[in-house]
């Protein structure tokens with residue numbers, strides 16, 4: 001670590017991990033409710049638990065991105081952060097607002113929450129992933145503005161690298177597309193059309209820029225490969241991302257009341273979306289093979305390679321599986337969607353955040369890398385979480401194929417609920433997979449507290 | 462990928478040029494879509510009841526369990542076509558009968574909707590079921 005102000009990233013990373021744990025606990029609750037339908041009912045109905053599960057995912061990933069930005073931008077810009085104080089104040093605002101929102105979800109019925117937070121003034125609530133009360137949505141804008149101001153000023157006053165420029169474009173894009181969450185017309189078709197300008201434009205657009213920048217940063221650090229080479233790869237990757245991903249949004253416009261031509265545009269362009277993910281995998285392995293140094297932080301390298309591969313699997317392969325219109329006609333809104341959503345989010349965004357945390361946390365704690373024993377624990381957590389997430393994905397895919405077969409194909413389709421009853425084996429095994437994932441996560445947390453007395457890798461950078 | 466014709470600045474230009482081009486294409490397609498939507502969304506039928514019904518749908522977070530035209534959660538049945546599958550009387554009776562309390566079965570909460578809210582909700586679901594969705598879902602089960 002070269003600049004004192006990089007330390008503001010630490011609370012962001014700690015909060016991210018804390019919220020990750022709660023996210024998974026609620027994942028286990030929703031998973032159980034799939035098979036034991038009245039579990040925790042009526043105290044925590046499924047819709048409430050699901051909302052906590054998905055919103056916490058988004059919020060902790062945002063904490064991770066912000067922490068990453070505060071850590072990376074000073075180092076790349078070769079100067080202290082413009083205002084460390086602002087970054088800390090923003091941290092507390094975001095944490096308190098996030099916590100209050102989650103408490104609101106759990107403490108009062110959603111309709112009451114909508115009423116007391118003034119949803120009537122500007123109705124924005126009650127849409128998937130955008131369930132937050134108006135004040136929370138505004139709070140996110142304020143937090144984003146503070147982040148953008150801080151890191152943009154730092155960049156402008158310091159060295160400008162491709163990594164910071166791409167990261168900044170990602171963060172600005174994230175904030176701009178968030179503004180569509182305030183647009184909720186009476187017409188459901190228009191509502192859905194622009195809803196995707198938040199959701200798709202995030203995960204298959206600007207967030208990929210952030211992912212690319214974080215991945216490139218970690219790779220530069222652990223491999224020592226020349227910046228020119230890494231930068232070129234990075235521009236190729238993000239060019240492919242946006243060239244395919246912007247019109248690729250058409251894969252959500254097949255059946256929502258939009259014109260039929262979207263079946264062509266969406267299928268054609270989204271079928272190419274796996275390419276940037278594939279190039280990202282080539283990139284990561286290529287850089288590690290060409291490394292100029294053997295960095296002692298092996299586990300950060302493993303996360304970096306892991307994120308590239310798993311993102312390709314989850315977003316690329318599982319995305320492709322259901323993206324062509326004739327396939328999507330049958331799989332749309334089935335467990336196939338859930339399978340893809342899990343592996344894509346895990347591979348691309350969970351793992352890239354864990355990669356930067358894995359690299360930066362030891363630095364912020366005054367060492368280049370953790371001791372071998374701590375790295376071993378973290379390696380175990382890597383494999384437990386990653387393998388169980390792949391298994392969960394395979395189980396949901398199995399459930400999805402059967403669901404499509406029983407409920408959507410054939411002359412005597414079964415009803416939704418009757419079909420679900422047939423799938424309970426898959427769902428039970430998924431809960432077990434979730435349990436293993438949770439164990440992996442606990443091991444991950446423990447790895448932060450493992451110390452090796454004999455071997456102290458305490459050098460400065 | 463190093464040296465030669467394909468330099469970093471070329472890659473960067475492709476990124477900026479490509480992104481701007483395809484974003485403009487998206488805007489063009491969006492403009493065309495918005496022109497054509499009235500034919501498929503039948504907005505002339507969005508009455509005040511339908512609009513209020515959408516709010517009832519949203520403020521009770523129905524999307525947290527159900528999908529609506531295939532988007533949302535996958536815990537409970539698709540409701541984009543429920544008006545056609547079940548009809549008005551069934552929907553209202555169903556909402557009033559919740560929760561079933563059947564042991565181990567997935568439970569739907571009691572939302573205590575007024576008669577007026579119930580009418581609005583049904584109007585919204587009826588309008589939704591009439592959107593031209595290019596033939597989706599594959600059958601009435603959703």
Ligand code: HEM
Pocket residue numbers: 128203204251252270271273274311315316318319320321322323324328331332333334337340341342344345348349531532533
């Ligand atoms: C890291 C990148 C990605 C993430 C995090 C992600 C995540 C998701 C999530 C959460 C959904 C469900 C949205 C909902 O609740 O309605 C979804 C839907 C979808 N995704 Fe992705 N995705 C990614 C990349 C891709 C790619 C590259 C493709 C295509 C090759 C793709 C194809 C699809 C399709 C077709 C759907 C709609 C499924 C349906 O009709 O039900 N995704 N994605």
Ligand code: HEM
Pocket residue numbers: 024027028030031034050053054057337338339341342345346347350430431433434435437438533534535536
């Ligand atoms: C490991 C334990 C986990 C379990 C048991 C679990 C279970 C579930 C369940 C039951 C749902 C609701 C599906 C529905 O709508 O019917 C869900 C949704 C979701 N979960 Fe998880 N989850 C787990 C971990 C994760 C992780 C690690 C991530 C992020 C990488 C994640 C991201 C999501 C997303 C994005 C959705 C919305 C999916 C969609 O709309 O298609 N979950 N989860």
Ligand SMILES: [Fe+2]
Pocket residue numbers: 200204248249251252
């Ligand atoms: Fe998408």
